[in-house]
Amino acid sequence: MCRSPLAFLRGSEKVGNRKTRRLLDKSKSFHATCGITICAFSAVHVAAHMVNALSFSANYSESFQSLNAARYQNEDPRKIIFTTVPGLTGVLMVLVLFLMCTASTYSIRVSSYDIFLYTHNLFFIFYLLLMIHVSGGVLKYQTNLEAHPPGCFMPNRTIQNGIPVPPDVAGLPKYAPLLLSERFKEPKPFLNNNTRKICTEEPKFQPHFPEIWLWISGPMCLYCAERLYRYIRSTRPVTITSVTSHPCNVIEVRMTKENFNAKPGQYITLHCPRVSALDNHPFSLTMCPTETKEIFGIHLKVVGDWTERFQDLLLSHSNQGTEILPIQRQRRYPTLYVDGPFGSPSEEVLNYEVSLCVAGGIGVTPFASILNQLLEAWRPHRLRRLYFVWICRDIRSFHWFADLLCMLHSKLWKENRPDYLNIQLYLSQSNGIQDIGAKYQMLNSRLFIGRPQWKLLFDEIAKYNRKKTVGVFCCGPNEISKNLHKLSNRSNSFGTRFEYNKESFS
Known part of the structure; x- marks a missing residue:
């Protein structure tokens, strides 16, 4: 969704193949597909963690405290979710993702573009919560596989019902990792092909080092650099030369801007601080600058709250639809900033x-x-x-x-x-x-x-x-x-x- 690099690639000779340029036009569809995929796998991810919370609570064992997210037997799973860093950040991430997805629907984008824009920019908070979420240390790996290979036998355990168990869990009915041999009444390591290994020490576990930053740091740096470039490029306001009211609630705005070059078919984004402090709306160029004149223009249809407020600022009074021929209106126009052009x-x-x-x-x-x-x-x-x-x-x-x-x-x-x-x-x-x-x-x-x-x-x-x-x-x-x-x-x-x-x- 970095518009400037896409526009550069589309207009440069480096992408001379028409099929490749058409593939660049699918960036928005690819972005939407990625969003839907993230939502689908997030639902699976959340469901799996809910099952894990129930399992941790019901099958709590003091022998594996370092692996168990629960703090005691039959702990309320809701406490595991809402009182731990991974659980709480996960809930907040699901809430942010829900707001972003629901506000991205076509009906909300058309009726209230502000809601779509503000909620979509919550992805910064989403990534911040994601960095904290993976730092909770829920996922762990064993660090002493050589000293304690899976299924090994520890001879210094207490014998209970013919099965060796650690002294701190003596009295429990079963010890899951070991099976009893009916013939010799001796424990065999579980799934060890009848070949027992002697453990030299207890297993030790350590949380995985968070690696999510490796995946998001590059794209985030590119996106921030592109936004900074666009901000610097659009700091100088344009000069509105004329505003024309057309039938059927359509307004034509003609502008000039120094060193503004555009190709037919491209589009720009408009930012009017008096309409919205952060909102930028895309509009196709209906007139591009030429070698003889610097004027460029757009036609916008008044649909939604942003265009209605923008229309009120441009026109002293509105009577679109009552005249067949355009009506020129002269007045003091609001400050308007233009970002672009972008390829299409x-x-x-x-x-x-x-x-x-x-x-x-x-x-x-x-x-x-x-x-x-x-x-x-x-x-x-x-x-x-x-x-x-x-x-x-x-x-x-x-x-x-x-x-x-x-x-x-x-x-x-x-x-x-x-x-x-x-x-x-x-x-x-x-x-x-x-x-x-x-x-x-x-x-x-x-x-x-x-x-x-x-x-x-x-x-x-x-x-x-x-x-x-x-x-x-x-x-x-x-x-x-x-x-x-x-x-x-x-x-x-x-x-x-x-x-x-x-x-x-x-």
């Missing part, structure tokens, strides 16, 4: 000869920076054909980037490249209005009612791009993502290969 799968759009970009609602933002790049600064790249599919529930949502799509379409026609960009707009829910506006006739002719026929779309792309590799990029609901992923893995008769890429913030 959408960076690969320009690295394919043919790309299919599918957006659902506000998921269009990572592809908007690609379209802006094609419009403003035409740099050398491999892309020769771009299929752009945008699905929205409200027809007013298309106004977010309607001007951009029209200008890019007009530019491509003037350059005699009308087939370069294939635009398909889908309105999934129609309320009678089936027209984007008289100003956007080009978009009206590409507007469809309903949902795309994905199989037909893939067959059409495969037919016109035979034996080529098509990059499929998705930023939208999981239902769309699953369909695209399934179709990308399906074979076709045209020899066309589809590589699926899912947008995610690492």
Whole structure:
């Protein structure tokens, strides 16, 4: 989850293989998988220790006090758990892990991102408790195996019922490590292949030296160094040049920052101290700096408590949804810090000869920076054909980037490249209005009612791009993502290969 090293590796020439770069995009999924695995094995670990606590209490023996966590026979197992260092730290670790996992669910992250952020940073406390937890010395090993090999016979023990036992446990009904020979009435070492060895001394045990620091010190140092680097990089606030209110509760923020460079498809994190002291929110760049201008921008949808408070600071009053055209608002803006940019799968759009970009609602933002790049600064790249599919529930949502799509379409026609960009707009829910506006006739002719026929779309792309590799990029609901992923893995008769890429913030 160190975003800066991942962004460096993705953008450097050292990782020139596309498959390797796509593997780096799985860092968040790998992180979530590790978290689930830790939770599963923690449950097994806790259950095993609860059984051990019961066993220590019920089978307490003074002969093995150094190995027994209980202090006397039939001690309450709850005392063993809550009054010892390993037990108490283990309980606290389970509590921290429970808070981190429950607050990581999608519903909490969307509704209250602050809770997710604060609880997720409890991993520092978790690692601290883990260091203390292993220092309790519960796990021990025998230090004198040569002088006291397992199953050896000690001749100086007291005989009880024909079985030698230590003097301090005489009177107990049994002595488990030894078995009685029915023929000679003499003890035989347990599982010793009838070959007895004489013990020269009592067994001695010593706790294992904690080695957990060997596993976590390296990653923790890397993470702390990366956080320090990001903190230093983001100490200088940005200058907000304009704030635009769009329909359907979407706000566009344009900013400038000295020495800020970004590539299309990347994202940044915003920190506004007046909204939250520690909270940082990721947003895809919809406009990147170019050689002629330093302005970069984002589009954010007002969903959740953080974006609502941020909207109140940016706009004096809110009437989103009542105007079709954007509304410019001039006021004194709050202090805003930007960290990034960071890499994302959408960076690969320009690295394919043919790309299919599918957006659902506000998921269009990572592809908007690609379209802006094609419009403003035409740099050398491999892309020769771009299929752009945008699905929205409200027809007013298309106004977010309607001007951009029209200008890019007009530019491509003037350059005699009308087939370069294939635009398909889908309105999934129609309320009678089936027209984007008289100003956007080009978009009206590409507007469809309903949902795309994905199989037909893939067959059409495969037919016109035979034996080529098509990059499929998705930023939208999981239902769309699953369909695209399934179709990308399906074979076709045209020899066309589809590589699926899912947008995610690492």
